[in-house]
Amino acid sequence: MMKEVVVLSGKGGTGKTTIVGSLAALAERKVLADCDVDAADLHLLLSPLEKEKNEFWCGQVAHIDADKCNECAVCQELCRFGAINNFRVDAVSCEGCGFCSRICPAEAITMRDNMAGYWFISDTRYGPLVHARLGIAQENSGKLVAEVRRRARQIAEEQGLDYIISDGPPGIGCPVISSLSGAALALLVTEPSLAGLHDLGRVLGLCHHFGIPAMVCINKYDLNEENTREIECECAGQGVAVVGRVPFDNVVTESIVQGVPLVEYSDGSITREIQRMWHTLSTA
Amino acid sequence: MIISIASGKGGTGKTLVATSLALSLRDDYKVQLLDCDVEEPNDHVFLRPEITGTEAVATPVPRVDEEKCTYCGECARVCAFNAIAVVGNNVLTFPQLCHGCGACAYLCPEKAISEEDRETGVAEWGHSNGLAFAHGKLTVGEAMAPPVIRKVKEHANNEGIVIVDVPPGTSCPVVEALRGSDFCILVTEPTPFGLNDLTLAVETVRELDIPCGVVLNRTGVGDSGVEEYCRQKRIPVLLTIPLDTEIARLYSRGITMVDGMPQWKSRFFRLYDKVSDIVDERSRGPER
Numbered sequence: 176m177m178k179e180v181v182v183l184s185g186k187g188g189t190g191k192t193t194i195v196g197s198l199a200a201l202a203e204r205k206v207l208a209d210c211d212v213d214a215a216d217l218h219l220l221l222s223p224l225e226k227e228k229n230e231f232w233c234g235q236v237a238h239i240d241a242d243k244c245n246e247c248a249v250c251q252e253l254c255r256f257g258a259i260n261n262f263r264v265d266a267v268s269c270e271g272c273g274f275c276s277r278i279c280p281a282e283a284i285t286m287r288d289n290m291a292g293y294w295f296i297s298d299t300r301y302g303p304l305v306h307a308r309l310g311i312a313q314e315n316s317g318k319l320v321a322e323v324r325r326r327a328r329q330i331a332e333e334q335g336l337d338y339i340i341s342d343g344p345p346g347i348g349c350p351v352i353s354s355l356s357g358a359a360l361a362l363l364v365t366e367p368s369l370a371g372l373h374d375l376g377r378v379l380g381l382c383h384h385f386g387i388p389a390m391v392c393i394n395k396y397d398l399n400e401e402n403t404r405e406i407e408c409e410c411a412g413q414g415v416a417v418v419g420r421v422p423f424d425n426v427v428t429e430s431i432v433q434g435v436p437l438v439e440y441s442d443g444s445i446t447r448e449i450q451r452m453w454h455t456l457s458t459a
Numbered sequence: 460m461i462i463s464i465a466s467g468k469g470g471t472g473k474t475l476v477a478t479s480l481a482l483s484l485r486d487d488y489k490v491q492l493l494d495c496d497v498e499e500p501n502d503h504v505f506l507r508p509e510i511t512g513t514e515a516v517a518t519p520v521p522r523v524d525e526e527k528c529t530y531c532g533e534c535a536r537v538c539a540f541n542a543i544a545v546v547g548n549n550v551l552t553f554p555q556l557c558h559g560c561g562a563c564a565y566l567c568p569e570k571a572i573s574e575e576d577r578e579t580g581v582a583e584w585g586h587s588n589g590l591a592f593a594h595g596k597l598t599v600g601e602a603m604a605p606p607v608i609r610k611v612k613e614h615a616n617n618e619g620i621v622i623v624d625v626p627p628g629t630s631c632p633v634v635e636a637l638r639g640s641d642f643c644i645l646v647t648e649p650t651p652f653g654l655n656d657l658t659l660a661v662e663t664v665r666e667l668d669i670p671c672g673v674v675l676n677r678t679g680v681g682d683s684g685v686e687e688y689c690r691q692k693r694i695p696v697l698l699t700i701p702l703d704t705e706i707a708r709l710y711s712r713g714i715t716m717v718d719g720m721p722q723w724k725s726r727f728f729r730l731y732d733k734v735s736d737i738v739d740e741r742s743r744g745p746e747r
Contacts, residue, residue: 185499187469187627192652213628214467214656235539255560267634267666272539272560309630311662316630317602345469345627346498349602369713370474370501377499377599384600398704399711423704428680431650 177331179324179339180456181210181358185374187345189366190394193427194449195342196220196436199301201453205338207299208327209306210354212292212319217342220436223297223304231294231307231322233315234271235286237264243283250275250284267312291315294322296330301436303330316344317353324354338457347381355381361389362418362456367402375406379413390459392419392452418459419452421445461621462734463640465664467656469627471646472676472700474501475710476727477624479717480644483727485590489619494594495636496626497580497607503594504713508587516595516610517576518603520554521563527571534563534572555602580607584614591616604632612639620731629663637664642734643671644697649681654688661694670741672734677702695737698730 180198182191195217199207209217237258239250244262251259254275258268276284291314294307305327307319327339343354355361361382365375375391382389391410396403403420410417422445430440438446464477473496481492494502521534521543532545542556543563554577564572579601584593595611597604604626612635615621625636625643637643643664647653657673664671672695675685679702689696700706700716709719717724 184469186501187466187499188471213630213633214469214659216468216652216655219651219655253561253565270558270560272558272562273537274560274562274565277537277562277566311629311659312631312634312666314631316628346496346604346632347599348498348597348604348632350630351498352600352602366711368711369504370710373501373504374499380599395707398707402711423707425680425702428650428677431652432682434651 177337177339178359179341180360180362181341181343181354182362182364183343183351183355183378184345184364185347185378186365186371189364189371191364192216192220192342193431193437194362194364194392195340197438197449198340198453200436200438201450202338202340202457204336205302205340206327206330206336207302207304208323208339208341209304210320210323210341210350211344212307212309212316212323212350213344215306215308218297218304218306219434220431221299221301221304222434223299225295225297227296229294230290231292231319232288233291233318234289235273236266236269236271236289237273237275238285238287239264240283240285243281245281247280250279253278270314292319294319294326296326305330317349320350320353347377351381355387356385358387360456360459361387362392363389364392364394365406366395367393367399367406369402372402372406372409376409379415390416390418390456392421393417394421395423396420397422418455419448421448460735460738461615461623461640463623463625463637463643464646465625465633465637465643465660466627466646467629467660468647468652471648471653472674473624473646474505475716476644476646476674477622478502478505478715479723480727480730481590481622482715482717483724484620484731489616491591491593491616491619491621492624493611493615493621494624495608495611496624497595497597497604497611498626500594500596502624505715506587506590506592508585508592510583510585512585513581513583514610515578516580516582516607518557518559518579518606519561519574520557520559520577521552521572522575523550523552524571524573525550527569529569531568534567537562537566579603582607582610582614605635608632608635629659633663634667637667637669640669641738643669644674644734645671646674646676647685648677649675649683649685651682651684654684657685658688661692670737672697672737674730675699695733697733698726
């Protein structure tokens, strides 16, 4: 049966993409999904060959026909997003609700479809990769994530693959919820800082809220072993397994610079720890 | 002056820069720090502020008076977010999908829809050692950060220096936090990830017409891609911070860089001077 593992962290920069890149090299029979559609980086480790590029149309933006507009200002008064000023629409502020287009007495406002980004299907030597690029300053990141996951699931089903491995976005909001809902397992990558501990608590709360089982990987665990113990205590208290303790090592940065997954770049203890973690995850 | 601290990529050091910059300036200026990363706010971990006020953040959502409702379905037709549906003699609302635009209530022919507030987070404010502070927290399980960010920004001072800690990424929460800034400091690291996400962040601030400069964090490992990009795009590198496990250890214990390594205070002060010069020059500039 196919299993979807999503890698999240709450706090940014804890090592999600490094871990996903390594799991890409370790797992067999999988499709990879980059759900960080705001700032996707996984492709930088996997040297993808683009097979498909698709436009992502989502939502609408109001447009005022200046010839019809009689400057009554009803739209400006009713728009709750402050998106209409001086009878012009600020496309960045417009949420696409269409309220203005319905109440304009002069029927001067139309809603135009919005191109919100692109999504791609690529081949990598680790298997297929579904990834995306949200347009700058766009909304709808959650919907683009949903599209990425839908395509990844489709590929997994068609090819009878065992795993979907997703690189999630930071935070706990819209695109994170969209990455997480309905997944089989969340792997939460954290770091032993007070900020990391605080943020882990919130993303664990999110997993609990949506009923998704979670496991934790403590990255750079040796930077503060006291905090590492506190994270382990916190996890034990919540019945959450800590499945990996990855040491701090400059070899991680070197592997990113070389653009290859860490476990292929290094054969040191850091690689063995990630191999052990994948073994635990895949047999869970 | 409003200076925002953003990054594209998470974990590059926004919080480190925002807190240390604020603390370096507070003896000489009136300074306020606004943590607008409402999904994962961290500045309070370092500043341990005394919170003196809180306000719930509420989004208006529809409430249907079934006595007046004729199940005509107009509300469902006007809702762009599928947050209200009419199924037979039932009106279903999905408050988490609602953006609070108010169209359904306004356009209901029977005036059967009113709006009620739904709490999605909280804004808190106070102070920490002479520094004014405010932050927001999105309730766990809620999707929409922008209303919480808007509420935090309502508490921005009109005078002195306001430093805004922006969430990572390039989408709506980032835009909400950046809007109105006089300058944006983009914090990145010298790796291909840092470069990729910096280029996206630069596009975002340029879209909003906000001038920017770069703080390069964890230099000494990595590559020269970010510096080459900055040279090419004529983006000033305002400060570099070396990779140093001592800085990382202080950070891990919730100690700001300038508290743990006071020699950095003058460098953050100079960072502000550089930003201030760029903003002044721009306001005198030829375009406007």
